[in-house]
Amino acid sequence: MVIPPPPRMPENGNYAPGPAIVNEPPSSFLIVMNITNIITQLLLGAVTCCAIITANFYLPFNGTAFSTHIYLCVIGYVVLMTQAILSLSPFTGWSNTFKHQDKKTIHLVMQIIGSILAITGSMIRIFNVAAHFQSAHGSLGILALIFTCLSLIGGVANLYSHRLGVDPKFIIIGHACFGCITIILPFLALIFAFDSNLYRGTFPQTANMAITFTVLALVGTLMAACLNMVRRFK
Template sequence: MSLATNHIDDFDAEKMKDSKEMLVPGAHSDVKLKIFNSSMNVLTHILIGCTVAIAVLFTFREGEMNATRIHIILCVLGYQLLMAESILSLSPHNGWSSSLKLVHKRRAHWILQLLGSGLAIAGSIIKILDKSIHWNTLHGQFALVAMVFTGVSFINGLASLYAYELRRLIPGVLSKITHIIFGTVAFVSASISLCYGFDKNSFRTWSTSEMADTFIAFTAIFTFVIIVNPLVVFFDKTVKSFQR
């Protein structure tokens, strides 16, 4: 399936050169601000790596691999690793994707989102089937919100991807704006759910209360940094749509 066409490139003004959707316009940016943004990107990847690693180690602790442990692995890899990288891939300051052309950034975004969504939803379904009582905790309630918005965001993203072809049915700007907000809600909800997971007695007992609080803070920090650029794009597109 082709993830970009020449029509889309002509239709979409999201060029990486002189784009107002960047946090910092490339050729005219302040050097100190560029260094700050790059440093925050590196920090974000470090925090993501540490958080995913500790969650995976927790699942491989002594004992048999059960539905709960499989749920943790799939959801953390799906949300906090693949979907986080999916969002970061479109950022002009992301290290591994910054040199890619826009069409390749989009392709990476969709591949990562597809894989991440699949793992996260599969992990959620496994836990749902394993329990008799559902969504009676804040961890579960935010996980439900994340799962629903992940599915909606992925379907909505198809409209955003083919905005040019569907322009007579759905305004291109509207599909892109809604995709951003749905995806942001899904990712933030998943991160909040993870924080409540770290707050569970099983994790605090296995690690320590101090370590649990540390990884809650790590999750909050990298979640905030990751959603900054999508929110900048969201507000920029919203303002432009009202000015037309």
């Protein structure tokens, strides 16, 4: 590859006026947000691993329904739905190369696939247990399921906001707020799952760590969602 030579200095010492390309150092806000984003991604990976290890551990004892429940819920909520939220953040490396319109399509597709997996995973367990609403984990999981279905409808309303005759700003804010609640609920369910006798009894050394990772990953994901909302209405 031939590297072009640098532009020659004009005789009078002044370059012709034009858009100046200045390599300014990144602001401390940008650095903090980029680091926060990377840490959030790592924490989400760690939470996923903790849950998947549990699923694999119980596969020979509890049969496939229990493990499938964990796999589908965790991949749906913790992997896909969080990445769908993070994809719209300007601090997320993997989505930075896409235009805003493409990011919206990626967000939509990830939300739909994530929701389908999470709903299926929850339904499998609901049909698999004899009594419902017996634990904080189960109750929050069912609430998360209801909010996920409603959120999907909200997402479609957001898509057609210009045709509904309502100020699109309200629909976008409503969709974002509802989306935040929808992601908080499965994370709370997961925290109670890691706090359960089942998890603490099996992996006593990692329960507190898994809970801490889940809380911090949720905070990081919500931070990106809130900043996005503020940025859009500045």
